[in-house]
Amino acid sequence: MLKMKVNRKDCEVDVSPDTPLLWVLRETLGLTGTKFGCGMALCGACTVHLDGEAVRSCVTPVSRAAGKEVATIEGLSPDLSHPLQRAWIAEDVPQCGYCQSGQIMSAAVLLRENPRLSDDDIDDAMTGNLCRCGTYPRIRRAIHLAARMKAQGGGR
Secondary structure, three states, rough: OOEEEEOOOEEEEOOOOOHHHHHHHHHHOOOOOOOOOOOOOOOOOEEEEEOOOEOOOOOOHHHHHHHOEOHHHHOOOOOOHHHHHHHHHHOOOOOOOOHHHHHHHHHHHHHOOOOOOHHHHHHHOOOOOOOOOOOOHHHHHHHHHHHHHOOOOOOO
């Protein structure tokens, strides 16, 4: 049995240690907000936080999460109150929406590490997250909006 904390809840899973974290989250734990995109850590759709760092869960063995904290899009906030979620809605970011949970999870680490962002900061940090619909300008606007919300005391 492998023990870890997922979205602030203790859990145990009985899976092979080399099982990708993505499949444990989606298939074993039923957390389907994290998406399978490429399976090679190239698109970012599967991005989650492992002890606060953005990782590609499609290539991260679940053994790496043992004894650690995993956060998925479902754990970002229980009621869509996180500044990024509010900004995503305000800026009408999603088109097909498939990549959006990975985009938001990557942006959450960026905002935590650098609350005063330039366009270049955002572009550099989000480069590994692909959006087939091309909503990059809306993503950038939403990240700027979330940074302003956070600076005004509107969230984590």
